[in-house]
Amino acid sequence: MAIVDLIATNVIRVPLKSNTKTEVIRELIEVLDKAGKIEDAESVFKAVIARENMGSTGLEKGIAVPHAKTEKVKKLTLAIGISSVGIDFDSLDGEPSKLFFLLLAQPSQSGPHIEALAEIARITRSQSFCRLLINAKAPEEVIDLFRDE
Amino acid sequence: MNKPVRKIMVYVDGSEESIIAAQYGICFAKSMGAEFFVLYVVNTRALADLVSARIFLEAEEEEYKKDLDLDADRYLNHVSQLAAKVGVDVNLLRASGSISVEIKNATKKHEVDLLIIGELSKTLSRRDELYNETERAMRSVNCSVLIVKDEERVLELYNRLI
Numbered sequence: 030m031a032i033v034d035l036i037a038t039n040v041i042r043v044p045l046k047s048n049t050k051t052e053v054i055r056e057l058i059e060v061l062d063k064a065g066k067i068e069d070a071e072s073v074f075k076a077v078i079a080r081e082n083m084g085s086t087g088l089e090k091g092i093a094v095p096h097a098k099t100e101k102v103k104k105l106t107l108a109i110g111i112s113s114v115g116i117d118f119d120s121l122d123g124e125p126s127k128l129f130f131l132l133l134a135q136p137s138q139s140g141p142h143i144e145a146l147a148e149i150a151r152i153t154r155s156q157s158f159c160r161l162l163i164n165a166k167a168p169e170e171v172i173d174l175f176r177d178e
Numbered sequence: 179m180n181k182p183v184r185k186i187m188v189y190v191d192g193s194e195e196s197i198i199a200a201q202y203g204i205c206f207a208k209s210m211g212a213e214f215f216v217l218y219v220v221n222t223r224a225l226a227d228l229v230s231a232r233i234f235l236e237a238e239e240e241e242y243k244k245d246l247d248l249d250a251d252r253y254l255n256h257v258s259q260l261a262a263k264v265g266v267d268v269n270l271l272r273a274s275g276s277i278s279v280e281i282k283n284a285t286k287k288h289e290v291d292l293l294i295i296g297e298l299s300k301t302l303s304r305r306d307e308l309y310n311e312t313e314r315a316m317r318s319v320n321c322s323v324l325i326v327k328d329e330e331r332v333l334e335l336y337n338r339l340i
Contacts, residue, residue, distance in 0.1 A: 083235060094233045136245065137192070140192040141191060150227055150228055
């Protein structure tokens with residue numbers, strides 16, 4: 030499944046209000062909760078934090094990809110958040126993270142889950158595309174970037 | 179006259195679209211009297227890419243590999259049951275590696291003349307053309323390809339056979 034099929038304006042938060050790693054995870058989960066994509070926000074939060082405790086998903090160049098398997102989503106679900114200031118996410122290069130992809134999937138949906146993560150991995154390789162995303166000012170702009178890219 | 183379609187293969191990945199494609203494939207195989215294959219690919223290529231991109235830890239790669247193996251059993255078994263319900267014999271195939279490469283290999287090895295896949299994204303970006311594995315398979319296989327749409331009609335066709 031293409032990333033563009035998983036996103037809509039109601040699952041994109043630009044700019045994020047959070048200032049810490051825990052807050053940004055909670056904020057993106059709240060976005061999904063409000064969009065009706067998850068059943069139990071607290072349970073989902075615990076699943077994402079449990080994965081982060083194994084090792085941070087903060088990559089290089091200001092990108093983070095928190096993810097988890099959980100029964101509390103009906104199907105593959107993505108939220109995108111963009112922080113204008115950057116948030117300490119224990120990233121590999123020590124730089125603050127600005128672009129967040131929060132991906133959740135049912136445990137029995139590993140195939141589409143892995144394909145979506147692999148697509149995000151490919152996106153993160155394009156520094157120019159990530160720069161455009163980080164500079165987006167509104168959810169509609171993010172969607173347009175994915176459609177036009 | 180030879181039958182236009184003798185061997186049909188459906189690619190399933192666990193998505194709803196791929197299961198609908200499998201149901202259409204079953205209907206098609208029954209009406210054509212064609213041999214029916216279903217393929218699941220354990221996407222070890224993507225797992226390796228995710229470790230390389232540092233999105234996955236090595237322990238996570240192992241865990242997801244096991245999940246994918248279980249998914250392969252689950253979805254192949256599910257399609258097998260769907261086929262059995264309407265009296266269609268099914269050849270279950272599983273492979274590991276890159277999805278597009280393994281689909282192409284399987285169509286060639288089993289001399290498939292029609293590959294059936296689930297509905298693709300309605301919004302095509304340039305990146306999808308380059309990287310979407312199912313799109314890539316669709317372009318690279320040597321046989322004809324059928325993309326299944328209209329879930330309601332497919333379910334109606336399938337249910338009529340039960």
